[in-house]
Amino acid sequence: SAASDVYKRQGQFYAKLKPPIVAIFSSPFLRCMQTANAVAEALDLPIRVEYGLHEWWTIPQLEHHKPLSPEQLKEQFPRIDLTYTSKVMPTFPESELELHYRALKVARIFGSEYIFSDKNIKGDFLLVTHAAPKIALVRAFLLLG
Numbered sequence: 763s764a765a766s767d768v769y770k771r772q773g774q775f776y777a778k779l780k781p782p783i784v785a786i787f788s789s790p791f792l793r794c795m796q797t798a799n800a801v802a803e804a805l806d807l808p809i810r811v812e813y814g815l816h817e818w819w820t821i822p823q824l825e826h827h828k829p830l831s832p833e834q835l836k837e838q839f840p841r842i843d844l845t846y847t848s849k850v851m852p853t854f855p856e857s858e859l860e861l862h863y864r865a866l867k868v869a870r871i872f873g874s875e876y877i878f879s880d881k882n883i884k885g886d887f888l889l890v891t892h893a894a895p896k897i898a899l900v901r902a903f904l905l906l907g
Contacts, residue, residue: 769796773804776888783807784885787872789815789892790829798890799839808843811835814850814868818861818894828854865898869906 776783787810788798798809811832829835836842849871852864872887889899 769800772797773800776801777804779886782885783888785887786810786890787812787815787887788890789817790835791817794890794892795835795839799841801888802841809839809841810843810846811848812850813848813852814864815889815891815895816852817892819854819856821855861894862898862901865895865902866905869899869902873906
């Protein structure tokens with residue numbers, strides 16, 4: 763399909779980046795998982811499901827659209843790493859302030875565990891998320907400097 767061709771091209775693009783991507787974290791929603799899976803296939807990496815990258819939910823009625831668990835997602839996306847535990851869980855519904863607070867928590871955790879740690883990670887990590895959390899995350903990473 764046209765969509766799978768797009769995901770495949772994205773995976774090939776990310777596979778060529780230098781420094782290389784060495785870890786993939788994704789929102790549990792389908793479109794993000796499809797992108798993460800294409801990149802994971804191209805790079806032969808696992809996918810870590812991070813609920814902190816979850817879409818921003820402002821309407822209480824959307825609760826019935828809760829994402830699947832990593833175990834449920836693994837049935838469709840076998841590259842999911844079931845040993846990884848999500849670091850941040852969003853609340854439902856979520857105000858704009860709560861979204862920014864969640865992004866700041868994600869940025870602090872990823873900063874301390876992956877960017878500014880002595881874990882000697884030789885490469886970059888990819889966060890696959892949605893528009894609103896992406897904007898909030900960029901602001902949070904800039905704030906943390």
